[in-house]
Amino acid sequence: xxxxxxxxRGVSADEVYKGLLAAAxxxxxxxxxxxxxxxxxxxxxxxxxxxxxxxxxxxxxxxADKYGxxxxxxxxxxxxxxxxxxxxxxxxxxxxxxxEIASRRVGSIVSFVMELLAAIPSIVYGIWGFFVLAPxxxxxxxxxxxxxxxxxxLFRGFPFGIGMLNxxxxxxxxxxxxxxxxxxxxxxxxxxxxxxxxLALGATQAEAIGVALDxxxxxxxxxxxxxxxxxxxxxxxxxxxxxxxxxISLSLLDxxxxxxxxxxNEFTEATGDLYLSALIQIALVLFAVTIVVNAxxxxxxxxxxxxxxxxxxxx
Amino acid sequence: xIRFQRQLATLSLAALALFGAGNAVAGQVNLTxxxxxxxxxxxxxxxxxxxxxxxxxxxxxxxxxxxxxxQVKAGxxxxxxxxxxxxxxxxxxxxxxxxxxxxxxxxxxxxYNLPSVTQPLQLTPxxxxxxxMGKITMWNDKxxxxxxxxxxxxxxxxxxxHRSDGSGTTNIFVTYLSAVSSxxxxxVGANTSVSWPVGIGGKGNEGVAGLVRQTxxxxxxxxxxxxxxxxxxxxxxxxxxxxxxxxxxxxTTAAAEGASAMLAKDVRTPIVNSPAPNAYPISxxxxxxxxQDQKDPVKARALxxxxxxxxxxxxxxxxxxxxxxxxxxxxxxxxxxxxxLTSSGKPVLAAK
Numbered sequence: 001x002x003x004x005x006x007x008x009r010g011v012s013a014d015e016v017y018k019g020l021l022a023a024a025x026x027x028x029x030x031x032x033x034x035x036x037x038x039x040x041x042x043x044x045x046x047x048x049x050x051x052x053x054x055x056x057x058x059x060x061x062x063x064a065d066k067y068g069x070x071x072x073x074x075x076x077x078x079x080x081x082x083x084x085x086x087x088x089x090x091x092x093x094x095x096x097x098x099x100e101i102a103s104r105r106v107g108s109i110v111s112f113v114m115e116l117l118a119a120i121p122s123i124v125y126g127i128w129g130f131f132v133l134a135p136x137x138x139x140x141x142x143x144x145x146x147x148x149x150x151x152x153x154l155f156r157g158f159p160f161g162i163g164m165l166n167x168x169x170x171x172x173x174x175x176x177x178x179x180x181x182x183x184x185x186x187x188x189x190x191x192x193x194x195x196x197x198x199l200a201l202g203a204t205q206a207e208a209i210g211v212a213l214d215x216x217x218x219x220x221x222x223x224x225x226x227x228x229x230x231x232x233x234x235x236x237x238x239x240x241x242x243x244x245x246x247x248i249s250l251s252l253l254d255x256x257x258x259x260x261x262x263x264x265n266e267f268t269e270a271t272g273d274l275y276l277s278a279l280i281q282i283a284l285v286l287f288a289v290t291i292v293v294n295a296x297x298x299x300x301x302x303x304x305x306x307x308x309x310x311x312x313x314x315x
Numbered sequence: 316x317i318r319f320q321r322q323l324a325t326l327s328l329a330a331l332a333l334f335g336a337g338n339a340v341a342g343q344v345n346l347t348x349x350x351x352x353x354x355x356x357x358x359x360x361x362x363x364x365x366x367x368x369x370x371x372x373x374x375x376x377x378x379x380x381x382x383x384x385x386q387v388k389a390g391x392x393x394x395x396x397x398x399x400x401x402x403x404x405x406x407x408x409x410x411x412x413x414x415x416x417x418x419x420x421x422x423x424x425x426x427y428n429l430p431s432v433t434q435p436l437q438l439t440p441x442x443x444x445x446x447x448m449g450k451i452t453m454w455n456d457k458x459x460x461x462x463x464x465x466x467x468x469x470x471x472x473x474x475x476x477h478r479s480d481g482s483g484t485t486n487i488f489v490t491y492l493s494a495v496s497s498x499x500x501x502x503v504g505a506n507t508s509v510s511w512p513v514g515i516g517g518k519g520n521e522g523v524a525g526l527v528r529q530t531x532x533x534x535x536x537x538x539x540x541x542x543x544x545x546x547x548x549x550x551x552x553x554x555x556x557x558x559x560x561x562x563x564x565x566x567t568t569a570a571a572e573g574a575s576a577m578l579a580k581d582v583r584t585p586i587v588n589s590p591a592p593n594a595y596p597i598s599x600x601x602x603x604x605x606x607q608d609q610k611d612p613v614k615a616r617a618l619x620x621x622x623x624x625x626x627x628x629x630x631x632x633x634x635x636x637x638x639x640x641x642x643x644x645x646x647x648x649x650x651x652x653x654x655x656l657t658s659s660g661k662p663v664l665a666a667k
Contacts, residue, residue, distance in 0.1 A: 059510065060510060061504075061509070061510040062481075062506045062507070062508050062509065062510075063503065063504030063505065063506045063509055063510070064504065064510075130522075130525060131525065131529075134529060135529055138529070138530070158472070158474075160474070160515060160530070161529065161530065162515065162526070163515075239479070239518055240518060240522065243515040243516060244479030244515065244516030244517070244518070245511065245514070245515060245516060246510065255515045255516070257479075257516075261479075264480075264518075265479045265480040265481065265508070265516075265518065266480065266481045266507075266508050267381075267481075268378060268379030268381055268382055268480070268481065269379045269380055269381040269480065269481025269482055269483075269507040269508065270381045270481060270507075271380065271381045271384055271399070271405060271506075271507065272404075272405065273408070276381075276385075
């Protein structure tokens, strides 16, 4: 009856429903567009005054009103890359174990704990990194690294305990749960027939897992991209452990700073219009870097999988 | 029907009572302010005490000095609060003339981690600048040894720690370094955050303190109140009269007193490196920012009364919260500034 009534007005309930859903989906774009607009508006003064030099200057001096974002871009990219290098083998490895080797009971218990890990606020990771990991790095790990690998520029310097290495480790711990839980789901979704067929053809268990992993590759890469996004934007934990200096140093033992950490550090006390605008421009650059990195990662997924999107591929 | 009418009468009476009460609330003055986090503990104590005494409600958001200045500029608050006085350039950015009222003084102390040194370390301005410039890198440097006779200084590297977040504490510290070293003034300068030549940054007093406590050989600056409450080892600093002075509330007040002649001319003058013989040199004032010409006469009067109260009864409780009180000459400067407050051109307070 009501449907008939609605139809008389020329719109079917289905169309209303579709319209509502489309509006909800469109809202995402509107919000992103508004954010970009607001941030770009706030950064306008800095963009006009500083120009492209903002991306290439290494100096950040609020006294002289000179602002360059390069050390922060470097810090964001290096700390995230470091986190990925540590978290990907660990995360994918545990996902394989949980999905392929461990019993279903163990698998579900461990993944429950993993999800708990993902729910811990980042400030807690930061405090742990500052009060537990930093002294440990300073007294054991970093002196050892300097003694044995000090010939590499990566491990030169003074064992501060806090710095790029600490930030990378904290970020790695924070993104492992994302990689593990998504990769596990993806592996579980690959058809069991793949493994059975490989085993029937005389493959070892490791080789059968290799076949399953290959099928799950797009999904796992998707998990890594999601984790990378979290690492790029993480603020509080990194601010607490990275050491906060705007110097670019090859050494992982040296302190650095990231784009989000400089905003967290200086936004509240930023006096002066250009200073504030430069900080907002950092946000804009972070936005751009995130988009570029995500696009590159997606292109990588595309080429790594030959454009294939199979049942397991959530990417 | 009659019953209904009676009910209606009761109801309207109740409504009238409610309305009356509402009116009383509206007649009560509400002031809003925003800004510095450093004086927040004393301000919230003051606002509580003042509310109990007079019924005037003052709401304060401790969002940081930068945010406070922005809100004053936008006119969204009745007063702002900042740990740094506005520079001439910033004052010009303001839509109307802004008055500064110093409320309490604070000091910035140098805390260090030298387990083998038991007596307080004595530092000269030159060594502090040298350490934060990266020119003095070892604790047994002869310039440190010279001001610490009889102290066995370790041959350990110095790790200078600074605040990573913009803060009034940093501003006082680097204003001091700029005052005692022309080289610092030229190369680094003073602001709520600066481009540090060396060292690592910790977020907040607790971040700096944590790094100093964890790292043998580290030195960092924190607020006096924070160091007192946590019983840190703090350095005695040589002041402009040549005396090594322990940072205390009394020596901080003395710094403001020593600078009072300059403050009478311009209340924004930094009180670092004060000429008084017993002054602790790394001291600073925190300010309320108020438009000289107020729009609402009732609010203006309430604000002026509160500031006057904070200069008398308010100062009495400052030391219980580890803030240094203002010396009498600076209170007098505030009294004079209060007389400049106007509302639509008319003075807010009658001349005494």
